Amino acid sequence: MTDRDSRRGFLTRLGQASALAALGPLVPEAAADGFAPDRSAPPSGAVPPPASPLDEDGWKKIRGEFLPGGKTISINAANMCPAPKSVVEAVIRATRDVDTDVSYQNRAEYNQLRDKVRERIAKVINADGDEIAIVRNASEANNIVVGGLELERDDEVLLLDQNHPTNNVAWDVRAAQRGFQVRRIGFATAPTSQAEVLARFTAAVSPRTRVIAISHVSNTTGLKVPASQLCRWARERGIYTHVDGAQTFAATPIDVRDMGCDSYSVSAQKWLMGPREIGFLFVRSNRLDRIWPGVIGVGWGDRKDPAVKGARKFETMGQRNDAATAGLMAALEFHERIGTVAMAERIGVLTDRLVAGLRSHDIPLVTSTDPSLRLGVVVIQAEAARAARMHEKLYRDHGIIGSNTGGLRLSPNVCVTLAEIDRVVTAVTRVYRDV
Numbered sequence: 001m002t003d004r005d006s007r008r009g010f011l012t013r014l015g016q017a018s019a020l021a022a023l024g025p026l027v028p029e030a031a032a033d034g035f036a037p038d039r040s041a042p043p044s045g046a047v048p049p050p051a052s053p054l055d056e057d058g059w060k061k062i063r064g065e066f067l068p069g070g071k072t073i074s075i076n077a078a079n080m081c082p083a084p085k086s087v088v089e090a091v092i093r094a095t096r097d098v099d100t101d102v103s104y105q106n107r108a109e110y111n112q113l114r115d116k117v118r119e120r121i122a123k124v125i126n127a128d129g130d131e132i133a134i135v136r137n138a139s140e141a142n143n144i145v146v147g148g149l150e151l152e153r154d155d156e157v158l159l160l161d162q163n164h165p166t167n168n169v170a171w172d173v174r175a176a177q178r179g180f181q182v183r184r185i186g187f188a189t190a191p192t193s194q195a196e197v198l199a200r201f202t203a204a205v206s207p208r209t210r211v212i213a214i215s216h217v218s219n220t221t222g223l224k225v226p227a228s229q230l231c232r233w234a235r236e237r238g239i240y241t242h243v244d245g246a247q248t249f250a251a252t253p254i255d256v257r258d259m260g261c262d263s264y265s266v267s268a269q270k271w272l273m274g275p276r277e278i279g280f281l282f283v284r285s286n287r288l289d290r291i292w293p294g295v296i297g298v299g300w301g302d303r304k305d306p307a308v309k310g311a312r313k314f315e316t317m318g319q320r321n322d323a324a325t326a327g328l329m330a331a332l333e334f335h336e337r338i339g340t341v342a343m344a345e346r347i348g349v350l351t352d353r354l355v356a357g358l359r360s361h362d363i364p365l366v367t368s369t370d371p372s373l374r375l376g377v378v379v380i381q382a383e384a385a386r387a388a389r390m391h392e393k394l395y396r397d398h399g400i401i402g403s404n405t406g407g408l409r410l411s412p413n414v415c416v417t418l419a420e421i422d423r424v425v426t427a428v429t430r431v432y433r434d435v
Contacts, residue, residue: 049338053345056418062338066415072399073420078219078247078377078411079403081273087330091275094326110322117329121280124332124340125264126255130310131288133281134325135317138246141265141281142166144314145242146174148291149211153179156208158201160225161186162218167244167265171213181208194226194372201230211240217247220406222367222377231260240287246270250335251376251413252344262287268324271347271376271413274331278324283311343414347376350412350421354378357425363432366407380408380428389435390428398427408432 047065050058065084074082083091098107119129135141143166151157157171161184175182185204191197201212212234217224231241243261248254250271256264264282268274283291288310297316308316335343348371355369355378366379382390384404391404400423403409408428412421 049342050346053342053349059346059414060417063415063417065334070399072395072401073416073424074401075410075412075416075420075424076401076403077251077271077273077413078405078409080269080276081271081413082415083269083273083275083327083331084334084415086334087274087327090330091323091327094323098322107322110320110325113322113329114320114325117325117332118280120329120332124254124336125249125282126257127282128285128310130312131282131285133283133311133314134328135279135281135314136277137269137279138164138244138265138267139166141263141279142242142244143170144281144294145213145263145265145283145291146170147294148314149240150290150292151178151180151210154208155180155210156206157182157211157213158204158209159184159212160214160218160223162221162223163213163215164219164244164246167213167215167242180210190221190366190368191223191373192368192370194224194229197223197373198226198229198233202233205234205237205239209239211242213242213244215244215247217251217375217377218406219247219377219409220379222374222379222409224373224375227261228259231262235260235262240290247377248375250340250343251347253340256282256284263291268328268331272331272335273413273415275324275327277321278328281311281314283314285310288313338414346414347412350414350416350418351376351378353418353421354410354412354425357422358428361425361429361432363429376413377409377411379406380410380432382407382432386435390431393431393435394427398423398431400424400427 047061050062065086066082067085067088069082098110114134115129118132118134122129122132133141133144135144142164146167157175157180159168159171159182171182183204185200187200212230214225214227214230216227227243231243234241241261242263243259243265245254245264246267247270249266254264262284265279267279269276293314293316295317297318351374352371355365355367358365358378358380359369364381366381367374367377387404387408390408391402394400394402410424410428
């Protein structure tokens with residue numbers, strides 16, 4: 001077998017659901033790049049899904065599929081999660097494959113892999129492959145929508161004031177250029193029901209409203225917006241809806257047909273636990289013509305070229321990081337092996353444990369204690385300077401990786417155990433009282 005045939009085999013296997021389970025050791029133990037695989041751990045994909053959200057032994061085995069983190073506890077899924085070893089291995093393998101053969105022929109095979117990833121994502125969210133663009137992250141996806149929608153001077157965009165800046169400030173910048181209006185929905189006090197959130201939006205819509213753009217779950221407060229009810233209501237009135245799904249994809253089942261949104265954006269490094277600098281944008285097929293791409297690259301001149309078919313027109317951005325595509329496939333395989341529902345239920349158990357523990361110590365929360373108004377993002381009340389000190393002390397003294405976004409933010413994913421949640425509660429309580 002030639003080296004070329006070997007590479008073809010690698011890419012073919014990588015495009016299959018259980019490919020990574022069959023791959024052997026990545027590099028020699030004394031690799032020059034410092035990465036040494038944990039040979040004592042079971043091969044990727046060998047650990048069965050836990051029996052239930054409370055099967056702690058089963059989830060500890062899943063935890064074992066991640067690289068050892070020393071004494072740190074990563075509870076910052078709203079920003080970045082560690083990737084399982086299968087994802088890390090896929091990225092390194094693909095990087096070495098490309099650097100071994102940088103030919104157009106070899107890299108063209110990664111274009112085929114990207115289409116397999118696209119179809120896999122489409123299946124997960126109940127979309128069509130031509131409605132999926134593989135982009136760098138949710139920030140880029142949000143900006144594609146913000147910059148690509150044609151809006152007139154008298155048009156209005158309605159936002160949640162708790163949106164991520166790329167789905168918030170980005171609209172202000174574009175409005176300054178084009179002259180359309182931006183209005184925001186806010187809450188003087190935390191909402192107590194999804195009906196209240198929905199009512200605030202529907203009451204604020206005017207005859208000039210052309211777009212409603214929301215974060216499905218706010219990264220600054222943890223508020224979960226009733227996206228399905230809002231998008232369906234807006235759809236009946238011809239209002240375009242964009243949902244930033246950075247805090248929901250892979251943390252809860254997503255069906256874009258049922259949700260009724262016109263576009264939906266995702267970063268892979270958060271709840272999916274995939275590689276950095278890759279994500280996707282869904283745009284409903286009958287809305288694709290409304291959005292113009294901001295970057296025009298190779299293939300755009302020939303509209304019959306499959307490279308710019310459907311949502312692919314947003315991907316003509318020059319040379320891609322093929323290794324990230326391979327890692328994204330591995331992350332999807334890891335997630336699907338455990339199951340979307342099982343992952344969501346486990347995140348719910350971890351979040352409930354965290355909220356209950358913090359409340360038992362009278363730690364005030366920005367995030368609602370009502371599960372219908374939150375998902376996996378929990379924010380503790382603290383002014384910016386204090387939150388920054390707490391964030392630093394938790395990491396330096398206790399090895400806890402959180403965030404000081406919106407307060408002190410904690411967001412657990414399945415790489416955390418219940419015992420570690422209890423350790424986090426103890427440490428946060430101590431730091432909250434000392435700082």
